[in-house]
Amino acid sequence: xxxxxCRTWLRSRVRSSLISTRSTPVYxxxxxxxxxxxxxxxxxREDLNHTGAHKLNHCMGEALLARHMGKKKLIAETGxxxxxxxxxxxxxxxxxxxxxxxxxxxxxxxxxxxxRMKLLGASVVPVTFGLRTLKxxxxxxxxxxxxxxxxxxxxxxxxxxxxxxxxxxxxxQHVVGVEAREQFREMTGTDPHAVCACVGxxxxxxxxxxGFLDTAARLYGVEPLGRGDGTGNHAATMxxxxxxxxxxxxxxxxxxxxxxxxxxxxxxxGLDYPGVGPEHSFLKDEGRVRYVTADDRQAMDAFHRxxxxxxxxxxxxxxxxxxxxxxxxxxxxxxxxxxxxxxxGDKDLDYVLEQYGAGDG
Ligand SMILES: *Cc1c(COP(=O)(O)O)cnc(C)c1O
Numbered sequence: 001x002x003x004x005x006c007r008t009w010l011r012s013r014v015r016s017s018l019i020s021t022r023s024t025p026v027y028x029x030x031x032x033x034x035x036x037x038x039x040x041x042x043x044x045r046e047d048l049n050h051t052g053a054h055k056l057n058h059c060m061g062e063a064l065l066a067r068h069m070g071k072k073k074l075i076a077e078t079g080x081x082x083x084x085x086x087x088x089x090x091x092x093x094x095x096x097x098x099x100x101x102x103x104x105x106x107x108x109x110x111x112x113x114x115x116r117m118k119l120l121g122a123s124v125v126p127v128t129f130g131l132r133t134l135k136x137x138x139x140x141x142x143x144x145x146x147x148x149x150x151x152x153x154x155x156x157x158x159x160x161x162x163x164x165x166x167x168x169x170x171x172x173q174h175v176v177g178v179e180a181r182e183q184f185r186e187m188t189g190t191d192p193h194a195v196c197a198c199v200g201x202x203x204x205x206x207x208x209x210x211g212f213l214d215t216a217a218r219l220y221g222v223e224p225l226g227r228g229d230g231t232g233n234h235a236a237t238m239x240x241x242x243x244x245x246x247x248x249x250x251x252x253x254x255x256x257x258x259x260x261x262x263x264x265x266x267x268x269x270g271l272d273y274p275g276v277g278p279e280h281s282f283l284k285d286e287g288r289v290r291y292v293t294a295d296d297r298q299a300m301d302a303f304h305r306x307x308x309x310x311x312x313x314x315x316x317x318x319x320x321x322x323x324x325x326x327x328x329x330x331x332x333x334x335x336x337x338x339x340x341x342x343x344x345g346d347k348d349l350d351y352v353l354e355q356y357g358a359g360d361g
Contacts, residue, residue, distance in 0.1 A: 022057075022175065024048045026183040026338070031309040032322075036329035042192065043322075043341040044180045044208060047314060053343030054176060054204045055086040055157070061172030062155040063090035073097040073152040077141040079106060079134035080269035081113025082347070083157035088122035098122035099152075101141035103132040113347075134273070135261065138247055158201025159277035162248035166277050170206045176340065177211020184338060191215045193335035194328060197342065198222050198320040199291065200235070200270050202277035204342035209289060217338075219288065221280060222324045224266035225295035231256075235264035237276040238284055238291035246275040252284070267296040267351070268316035270343075294323040300356055302326060303345065315343035316352070 024045040033041045046054040066074055074091050077100070078084030084100040091098035100117055104126050107114055117124050125144070130136040145154040159166040159173075184192055195212050197205035199221040209219050226234035234240070237252050244253030246261055254262040254274040261274040283289040294302070299316055302323035306312050314322060318341045325339045345352070 023179050026180055026187060028187070029306075029310050032306065032326070033329065035305060035309055036326045038331070038333035039193075039329035039335035039337050041325050041329055042184065042187075042336065042338045043312070044176060044338060045341055046176060046204065047312070047318065047341050047344035051082075051086045051089050052346060053082060053086070053315060054173065054207060054340070055083055055343075056089065057175060057207065058169045058172035058203060059083070059086040059090040059155065060093070061168070062087070062153065063094045063096060065168075066096055066153040066155075067094050069153065071096075071151065071153040073099060073148070074155045075099045075101075075141055075145045075148075075152050076155040076157060077101045077134065077137035078113075078157065079103075079137065080347075081106065081110040081117065082270060082343075084122065084124070085113050085116045085120070087155050088117045088120035091122065092120045099125060099144065101125045101127055101137045101144065103127045103134060103137050105132045106134070106137070158203040158273075159206045159279060160201045160247060160249060160251075160273075160275060166249065166279055169203050170210060170277075170279060173203050173207025174210045176204070176207035177209065179211075180208055180338060180340075181211045181215075188336060190336075192217050192338040193332065194218045194220060194337045195340070196220045196222060196321045196325045196328070196337060197340040198224075198268075198271060198317050199238070199276060199280065200224075200268075200273050200317065201275070202280045204340050206277060206279060208338075208340040209283070213288065218290070219283075220324060220328070221289050221291045222320045223291055223293050224268055224271040224299070224320055225293035226265045226267065227296060232263040233265055234293075234295075235266045235272045235274065236293045237274065238280070239293055241274070241276075244275075249275075249278050251275045251278050251281045267299060267355070268320065268348075270315070270317040271320065292324055294320040298323040300352070303348075303352065312341070313345040313349075314341055315345050316348045318342045319345075
């Protein structure tokens with residue numbers, strides 16, 4: 001019921017006005033395909049969204065929903081600040097208050113995003129307990145919401161959390177899958193053989209997968225293997241996790257013996273979450289989606305390839321999906337592979353240059 005309502009409502013609001021202006025192109029990456037030496041690779045260009053990633057899709061949906069429900073204030077957590085900036089943008093667009101909870105450690109690390117949120121009119125609440133990063137920011141934001149739930153709405157950053165958040169965010173990102181399928185058909189006359197997307201919490205992947213679940217396309221969720229296997233070196237939840245509970249929902253979870261969330265790492269800060277959306281956990285068990293990995297080195301290699309071969313600087317998160325697509329292209333020479341390029345890499349430049357230099361000359 002809720003699911004139908006959410007989608008129907010959004011469609012009625014969005015179909016005519018926003019979709020036409022929202023749509024991002026599907027792009028045939030001819031030179032990358034040639035490099036991969038087999039299949040043809042296509043990119044759904046979510047990196048071209050305002051604020052630089054797919055996140056604005058669900059933030060605009062959340063802000064529209066807030067306005068529809070007569071709420072005055074948006075409350076959310078943020079880790080690296082990307083969700084906070086996208087939500088602050090949506091709040092400014094619709095004239096709503098915005099309160100972003102962020103760990104003190106992240107506030108120092110991600111100073112430019114803190115400035116962006118403030119410029120956009122959001123208040124940033126520093127979280128001073130525990131490890132002072134994303135997990136505590138979620139706890140703090142939940143508390144603030146519970147203290148003011150009549151006036152405010154909680155705007156979660158991915159397809160995670162208690163019902164109905166995973167469903168809402170999936171439906172808000174569904175537009176990516178619908179568009180991509182229509183555009184791909186227009187370009188090639190058929191559906192892709194494979195669809196790849198990176199998986200942190202899982203919103204960009206659920207968005208594009210939900211447009212292809214009823215096709216014959218093979219679906220691949222690409223998780224970050226970071227520095228390799230071993231607790232604390234990666235955030236490959238599906239490959240190494242087991243059933244557990246985090247932030248009010250059940251999913252595959254990287255955890256210690258007592259069931260506490262394990263420490264996680266990836267060069268892509270948007271992917272380092274020890275849990276994953278419950279619907280992804282279901283799709284893994286059903287066997288409908290295959291969950292695979294790319295490590296830091298592979299993601300970094302794909303990052304540089306896309307820069308040099310296509311003139312596109314991708315987010316490090318998205319580079320994980322590109323990396324796997326290149327691998328797949330080599331194996332399945334006659335396939336057409338669609339990648340959700342979830343974001344652009346402006347935010348990652350300092351990190352890449354510091355860690356790896358500007359490439360191989
Ligand atoms: C936040 C982010 C992700 C990870 O979030 P999902 O919910 O897994 O999509 C991926 N790519 C980019 C560019 C991001 O900013």
